[in-house]
Amino acid sequence: GQSLEQPSEVTAVEGAIVQINCTYQTSGFYGLSWYQQHDGGAPTFLSYNGLDGLEETGRFSSFLSRSDSYGYLLLQELQMKDSASYFCAVREDQAGTALIFGKGTTLSVSS
């Protein structure tokens, strides 16, 4: 079956670094994406890894190891506005079909 596992909750303080892990088990794999969703808002795209390694975008980085079926999202210099839910998502095939989402990790950043 298909499954994406990520922690349900993470807490941290402003300025800290947080890593949100995601392990996946899917019938195919064509990339791991991360989406952010603030309370009551729409999910917004953060990053994508199609190949192994680290992708960096400002304060956020994402890593993928296809051999381990594992990835993570790294958030640095945390700010209060980073409090949100973070979802990892896998695309199973190349044809552009829908993403399979994890259940999400709720990040709470305190001062």
Place this chain on the structure above:
Amino acid sequence: GAGVSQSPSNKVTEKGKDVELRCDPISGHTALYWYRQSLGQGLEFLIYFQGNSAPDKSGLPSDRFSAERTGGSVSTLTIQRTQQEDSAVYLCASSLFLAGGNYEQYFGPGTRLTVT
């Protein structure tokens, strides 16, 4: 430019009634997706449209759910004989369709459906 829009933003309906939810994708995006998100849960795939191809309906939970996409643009998700378990936020997303690579999906604000 305009993002993905959905209407209505909120819908309260009685059990057994039919509802229609609308999605206007970003202009030029040929791929359109419907997801469902229950409280505190991840996004559950419902249906996917790509150009003129037959839609991927593999995520529809029952035959009470259907969707169409007219003219390759606007899409309507219909739920017939609504049940309380249908209460959720229904999210629409659109994306470009490119051979390989990242299909970044742009989400609309969702329709919150409450079945009483």
